[in-house]
Structures are given as C-alpha cells and as structure tokens.
Amino acid sequence: MRIALEPGPGSVPVGSRHPDGADRPDGTDRPGRWAGAARWQRLAEDGTPLAAAQPVPDLAAAVRAIEDDARRGGEAVRWVWRSARTYRRLLRAGADVARCHDVELVEGLLVGAEGRSGEPHGIAAAAARLAGRPPAPDPALEEDDDGAPPALFAAQPADPDSDPLATLVAVHAGQQRRLDAFGPGLRLLAAAESAGALVAEEMTAHGLPWRADVHDRLLTELLGPRPLPGGRPARLAALADEIGVAFGRPVNPDSPAELLRAFARAGHELETTRAWVLRTIDHPAVGPLLAYKELARLHSAHGWSWLRTWVRDGRFRPEYVVGGVVSGRWATRGGGALQIPRAVRAAVRADPGWRLVVADAAQLEPRILAALAGDAGLAHAGNTGDGDLYAALAADLFGGDRARAKLALLSAMYGQTSGGAGVLLARLRRRFPAAVGYVEDAARAGEEGRLVRSHLGRTCPPARPGHEQPAAARARGRFTRNFVVQATAAEWALVLLAELRHALRSTGSLAQLVFFQHDEVLLHCPAEVAGATAAAVQEAADTAGRRLFGASPVRFPMQVRVVGGYDEKQ
DNA sequence: ACAGACTGCGCC
DNA sequence: AAAGGGCGCAGTCTGT
Incomplete structure (x- = not known):
C-alpha cells in the first residue's frame, strides 16, 4: 500500500x-x-x-x-x-x-x-x-x-x-x-533514487564523525599556528616570501596572471600555471610555489574556517543533493563533502567503542562496462587472480604493466587519446571488442546528436544548440561515451545503498550510514558489529549487481576496511 | 560594489 | 593531427 x-x-x-x-x-x-x-x-x-x-x-x-x-x-x-x-x-x-x-x-x-x-x-x-x-x-x-x-x-x-x-x-x-x-529498469531506478533520498537525509542527520582537535593539529603541523581570521598562516607567508626572493620581487602566488608575467621575465613562457606544467621547468620559484599551492588550497578549502563552519558537536553534516549531477551521481551543497582531501582524513574517527567500516567498489567503472556490454572477456579479467582487474588486464595484454592497463581502460571510458593512449586502446579493442564497441557506439551517438541512456534508463540531457562544429561534436561524444558508464555506475551504487539500508534495518543493526561518495560508503557502528556490517556491504554489492544485470558473470568486489580512522589502511 | 567568468585543484 | 568524463569551491579577474 x-x-x-x-x-x-x-x-x-x-x-x-x-x-x-x-x-x-x-x-x-x-x-x-x-x-x-x-x-x-x-x-x-x-x-x-x-x-x-x-x-x-x-x-x-x-x-x-x-x-x-x-x-x-x-x-x-x-x-x-x-x-x-x-x-x-x-x-x-x-x-x-x-x-x-x-x-x-x-x-x-x-x-x-x-x-x-x-x-x-x-x-x-x-x-x-x-x-x-x-x-x-x-x-x-x-x-x-x-x-x-x-x-x-x-x-x-x-x-x-x-x-x-x-x-x-x-x-x-x-x-x-x-x-x-518505460521498461522495468526505470521503475527500479525510481525506487532506488527515492531510497537514496532517504539515505541522504539520514546521513546528514547522523553526520560523519569528525574530530576537530585532530583536524586542528594536522593544520597546525602543516601550516603553522592558526592565524587570526582572514590572516595568512605562517608557513604560507614564508613560502610566499621565498617565491618573491626567487623572482627578485614580490609576487602574489594566488594570481596566475602575476605568476605568468614573473615566469616570462625569467625566460619561461608558460601557457598556464598548473602544477604539472610548473614541474617541467627549472626555476628556483617552482619548489616553494608548488608547496604553496598545495598548502594554500588546504587552508582555503578545508582549513580552520571550514572546520568552524561545518563541524559541530563532533559531526560533519553535509547536505547531499541526490541525483544532483546529470549522470545521477550525488552532489553536495556546501562543505565540499565530496572532496575531503586525504591530508585531513585522519580527523574522521569513530567514537570510542565504535568503528568505521570504509568500503569502496574496486574498479567499479570497468566492471560496469563489462556488464553493460556483456563482454565475457572483460568480465573474466575482473574475476581472475585476486580480483584486481587492472592487474589481470596487464598480465593478459600489457606485459604486466598495470599502469598502462589502467590508462587504456580509462581512455576507453573517457575518450582520451593523448599520451600514447590511442595505441593502448587499439590493443584493448582487439581483445575486448564488445566493451570498447559499447563506449564507441555511445560516443558516436553523442557526435550525431542522439541521446544515450544508462542501463536503467537515466537519460543524458541533449546537446545544446551550437554543437554542430566538429570540435563540439567530439566533446559531446566524449560526454555520452562517459555518461553510459558513469550513470550506470551511479545507479549501481544507488541500488547498493538501498539494499544496504534495507539489510541494516531488517536486522535491527546499530550501524549507521554516515558518508557516501560515488563508489565508496562509510558506516559508523559499534565495534562488535563491525564484522557483520562489513559482510552486509559486500552482500549489498552482490545484490545490486544482480538487480541491475541479472545473471551477468561480472562481480563487484568491495574493498572493505574496519578502522578507527578514515586514513588507516586496516 | 556586485555578479559572473575564469583558473586551478581537491575528490571520484 | 589531436582529441580527458563528472563535480564544488575559493580566489582572481573582468565587466557593469
């Protein structure tokens, strides 16, 4: 009823x-x-x-x-x-x-x-x-x-x-x-999206356990003592001075335009001041500048002012926007919840007597692609060995080079062809024609102005007028190519959340879902139920796979850690 | 003074 | 020939 x-x-x-x-x-x-x-x-x-x-x-x-x-x-x-x-x-x-x-x-x-x-x-x-x-x-x-x-x-x-x-x-x-x-898929998606909204509200209500004292200590170690509001931490000021000395005059390291001019005076004509570009040039300002960029970002995005704004009573409570991204991924409003930098994850700590269960889906998107495309070979690669799909692929096809295997697969899903990806992709196509063909069909659909849909029927928004030029059409192709995989991965994760929530409720578990980020969930639970909670996560992942793909041979292994702190390996 | 575009970088 | 998907956020820059 x-x-x-x-x-x-x-x-x-x-x-x-x-x-x-x-x-x-x-x-x-x-x-x-x-x-x-x-x-x-x-x-x-x-x-x-x-x-x-x-x-x-x-x-x-x-x-x-x-x-x-x-x-x-x-x-x-x-x-x-x-x-x-x-x-x-x-x-x-x-x-x-x-x-x-x-x-x-x-x-x-x-x-x-x-x-x-x-x-x-x-x-x-x-x-x-x-x-x-x-x-x-x-x-x-x-x-x-x-x-x-x-x-x-x-x-x-x-x-x-x-x-x-x-x-x-x-x-x-x-x-x-x-x-x-529409087919039964959209009904399932409607139910899962609705369940996701329940999870989102409950996660905000529970809050992610956040130790302000640990966060403050990390910031102090990296940046120096907390400055007055609006002030610049000592470490940033010192690095800015070093940068000025290296250029022979003061330069605002927060201003890309000033930096470009300063490097030009020093004989380096740069297009941008992105970190990976800076790493390629030889100038004494580069070292302190890279350090400055990293720390300035930490300070402005997740520093003391973030802490004061977002953490109350030991909990960080972001507001999730279910389906806020066109692919169906969630967004958040405020707090940068989906970009918590690794540098502060140690501040996420379970309460005394409780544990965090941190679970992320291993290589989710290639597995989703294997299931979507019905590519038995790629499915098999994900099920061999210790479950490391990239390693299996590397052994099979790329002379054991895991990094190249990963690049090849990501290139197929993102549409990248630079950096030697094109050659790797060709090899991938010969070995896994169904999987590569699937994303290439999606790319062609986008280039030709057609719509694509996720497995359950989430539909990509149409191109805005003006996409007839070749460059824009190719960009559109990259978008639709990625959409089919990312949107299906998002709905798999949504179904996992719904199943996990259902399982926890029906067993009366005290475990709380406290964080969700694309393919990763965090639960906070009494230590004595951590093992059962970890098992429930893997079960929910298996169920989600069956709900979406029926008897597909593709497995969706979760990497689960039971830890005191989000930064801990195990 | 304010709004919006742009830049750059964090996460997946 | 070259071609990297999705976001949020803070700070700077530009236009009004």
Missing part, C-alpha cells in the same frame, strides 16, 4: 529539539509531536485513492505506528511525498520510514526519459505538465526547514488544484502511468 503524505503549510515539529537547542550527541533529535495541518491519503499501487484524504493530528506518531506495524508483519507501506524535505521534518520529529516515492526526484527521471530534459521537475511543474498547461517555471520551492509554506500553494489560493495533497496524489498517479511507458 501507498500513503500520500502532505505535511501542509504551517505544520511544524513541536518539542523535537533538545531543550538547549542543540542536537543530541548521538545526532538524533528527541521524538516530538508534529502539530499542524498534515493530511494523508491511502493509495493503491497505481496511485488510485483507496479512501478519502484524512487529517493527521500527530504525524510523527502516526507514521511511527504504521512503520512499527509493518515491522511486526503488517502491510508494508511506501510513503509518497513531494520531496525529501518532508522526510527531513519527519526525521527531526523522530519518525523514520522504510520506503518512499519521491515525486520530485521521479519527475526528474521521467522528464529526462521523455526527452524533455531541462524542464523543471518541481511538483508545480509536474502538475502543470499533467494538466497539459505549459510548464510554468518552478517558483522557488525552497521551504525553510521549519515549515514555511512554499510559494506555490500560497500563490494560488482560489485554484481547486491548489489542495497540495490532491496535487500530490494526482501527480503521483500520473507518474505511475508514465513509468509504464
């Missing part, structure tokens, strides 16, 4: 915060009541209403009751809501759910699949689309967390369709019909 849920304007969680206003140390809020005009309506699987809409006086308690009943063997429920903002509010009120249908995320998938990429996919636009009205640009659907109503409903009080619950129910039913027009 499904239940469409609309918290409605003005409903706010009451008493859900700790008395002092802070989150509880375990990252959860105290269960609270949810006052306001919440309503819900029971639906059949196809979205048809089974009963009249009902007001729900205490939403969080009501949701908890239904979920508890399902856990005890009652009917399973899939909650239908407008967006994960509803779930964020439920979580704060102390209610979590097993399954949902996220209307705005599904609308995004459908809009793309129907060849209308770029059209808005908020509920207002979805309702307009359903009614055959021109898709009005989405009003700012941003709604603050404490429940200010979105402008959408406030703006149309007289419209009978402005009943938010009725709109939700109608759009959801329409989505069920539209999903029928």
Whole structure:
C-alpha cells in the first residue's frame, strides 16, 4: 500500500529539539509531536485513492505506528511525498520510514526519459505538465526547514488544484502511468533514487564523525599556528616570501596572471600555471610555489574556517543533493563533502567503542562496462587472480604493466587519446571488442546528436544548440561515451545503498550510514558489529549487481576496511 | 560594489 | 593531427 503524505503549510515539529537547542550527541533529535495541518491519503499501487484524504493530528506518531506495524508483519507501506524535505521534518520529529516515492526526484527521471530534459521537475511543474498547461517555471520551492509554506500553494489560493495533497496524489498517479511507458529498469531506478533520498537525509542527520582537535593539529603541523581570521598562516607567508626572493620581487602566488608575467621575465613562457606544467621547468620559484599551492588550497578549502563552519558537536553534516549531477551521481551543497582531501582524513574517527567500516567498489567503472556490454572477456579479467582487474588486464595484454592497463581502460571510458593512449586502446579493442564497441557506439551517438541512456534508463540531457562544429561534436561524444558508464555506475551504487539500508534495518543493526561518495560508503557502528556490517556491504554489492544485470558473470568486489580512522589502511 | 567568468585543484 | 568524463569551491579577474 501507498500513503500520500502532505505535511501542509504551517505544520511544524513541536518539542523535537533538545531543550538547549542543540542536537543530541548521538545526532538524533528527541521524538516530538508534529502539530499542524498534515493530511494523508491511502493509495493503491497505481496511485488510485483507496479512501478519502484524512487529517493527521500527530504525524510523527502516526507514521511511527504504521512503520512499527509493518515491522511486526503488517502491510508494508511506501510513503509518497513531494520531496525529501518532508522526510527531513519527519526525521527531526523522530519518525523514520522504510520506503518512499519521491515525486520530485521521479519527475526528474521521467522528464529526462521523455526527452524533455531541462524542464523543471518541481511538483508545480509536474502538475502543470499533467494538466497539459505549459510548464510554468518552478517558483522557488525552497521551504525553510521549519515549515514555511512554499510559494506555490500560497500563490494560488482560489485554484481547486491548489489542495497540495490532491496535487500530490494526482501527480503521483500520473507518474505511475508514465513509468509504464518505460521498461522495468526505470521503475527500479525510481525506487532506488527515492531510497537514496532517504539515505541522504539520514546521513546528514547522523553526520560523519569528525574530530576537530585532530583536524586542528594536522593544520597546525602543516601550516603553522592558526592565524587570526582572514590572516595568512605562517608557513604560507614564508613560502610566499621565498617565491618573491626567487623572482627578485614580490609576487602574489594566488594570481596566475602575476605568476605568468614573473615566469616570462625569467625566460619561461608558460601557457598556464598548473602544477604539472610548473614541474617541467627549472626555476628556483617552482619548489616553494608548488608547496604553496598545495598548502594554500588546504587552508582555503578545508582549513580552520571550514572546520568552524561545518563541524559541530563532533559531526560533519553535509547536505547531499541526490541525483544532483546529470549522470545521477550525488552532489553536495556546501562543505565540499565530496572532496575531503586525504591530508585531513585522519580527523574522521569513530567514537570510542565504535568503528568505521570504509568500503569502496574496486574498479567499479570497468566492471560496469563489462556488464553493460556483456563482454565475457572483460568480465573474466575482473574475476581472475585476486580480483584486481587492472592487474589481470596487464598480465593478459600489457606485459604486466598495470599502469598502462589502467590508462587504456580509462581512455576507453573517457575518450582520451593523448599520451600514447590511442595505441593502448587499439590493443584493448582487439581483445575486448564488445566493451570498447559499447563506449564507441555511445560516443558516436553523442557526435550525431542522439541521446544515450544508462542501463536503467537515466537519460543524458541533449546537446545544446551550437554543437554542430566538429570540435563540439567530439566533446559531446566524449560526454555520452562517459555518461553510459558513469550513470550506470551511479545507479549501481544507488541500488547498493538501498539494499544496504534495507539489510541494516531488517536486522535491527546499530550501524549507521554516515558518508557516501560515488563508489565508496562509510558506516559508523559499534565495534562488535563491525564484522557483520562489513559482510552486509559486500552482500549489498552482490545484490545490486544482480538487480541491475541479472545473471551477468561480472562481480563487484568491495574493498572493505574496519578502522578507527578514515586514513588507516586496516 | 556586485555578479559572473575564469583558473586551478581537491575528490571520484 | 589531436582529441580527458563528472563535480564544488575559493580566489582572481573582468565587466557593469
């Protein structure tokens, strides 16, 4: 059964915060009541209403009751809501759910699949689309967390369709019909994307354990003592001085233009000041400049000001944007969560008595390609030896040179041909014609202006006009070539997350999903369940492989570490 | 003063 | 002949 849920304007969680206003140390809020005009309506699987809409006086308690009943063997429920903002509010009120249908995320998938990429996919636009009205640009659907109503409903009080619950129910039913027009893949993707939204909200609520004291110590070791706000750390100032001395006059190392002029005066005409270019020239400023660049980046991107902004009560809580990237990868808003540099990963530490389970999919993208293309040879290469696909490939085809094997494979998936990649690619093509042919077909589709789709049906947005020039067409080909692999890898990871979450919930595990980055998951769990948690991750990976590719021989091994700190090898 | 483009680099 | 996919972020530069 499904239940469409609309918290409605003005409903706010009451008493859900700790008395002092802070989150509880375990990252959860105290269960609270949810006052306001919440309503819900029971639906059949196809979205048809089974009963009249009902007001729900205490939403969080009501949701908890239904979920508890399902856990005890009652009917399973899939909650239908407008967006994960509803779930964020439920979580704060102390209610979590097993399954949902996220209307705005599904609308995004459908809009793309129907060849209308770029059209808005908020509920207002979805309702307009359903009614055959021109898709009005989405009003700012941003709604603050404490429940200010979105402008959408406030703006149309007289419209009978402005009943938010009725709109939700109608759009959801329409989505069920539209999903029928596509294969089962898109349905699976819709469910996985929705589950991903649950995971994302829960990960933000749990937070990634982050030791501010360790981070501060690392920064101090590398940069010198913490400077006054806005100030430049001692180590950076010293390096800037060294650079000035090397050039014979002060140069701002943060200004590429100044650096180019300074190098030109010294007889080095450079195109850019990228680090790999600087490494090729012989000048006394290069050493300190490279050191400066590395440390300046650490300071500005993940330094003390980042720490103060993003870490509270021992947790880093990035906001994940599910499906925020065209390929379906997640993005994050603020905090640079997907670019945590290795240099500060030691600050990610499990609580006392707890462990981190760090799991990443080994060589995910080539394995995805093998499965997508049905390339038995490449699948076999991934299953030989100790599971190192690149090493197997190297032994088989590249005289044991793992680096060249990796370059060849990545070139096939990214469209690179420089650096000798073209020759390696030719060798790869002869050995794995299905896999290489698959990405080359995708590249050709892009060059010819056609659309490509992921395995489950996420559709790449069409090229913008002006891509008729050869250079642009080739760029488009590289994009579509990569899209089919990256987007399918992203949906595999999404299904893994959904399966893992399901497994943890159904066993009552205390393990928490706390971080996700493309092909890597971090869990935080009591030490005594770390082994079981690690096993659950591999099981979820296997299940994800079967869900996407059925009986494919391709395996998806996870490299799992059970550690105290994110930087530890094991 | 502000916005947006550009540069360069972190992660996958 | 040459041709490297996807992001977010901070700082500089440019245009208004």
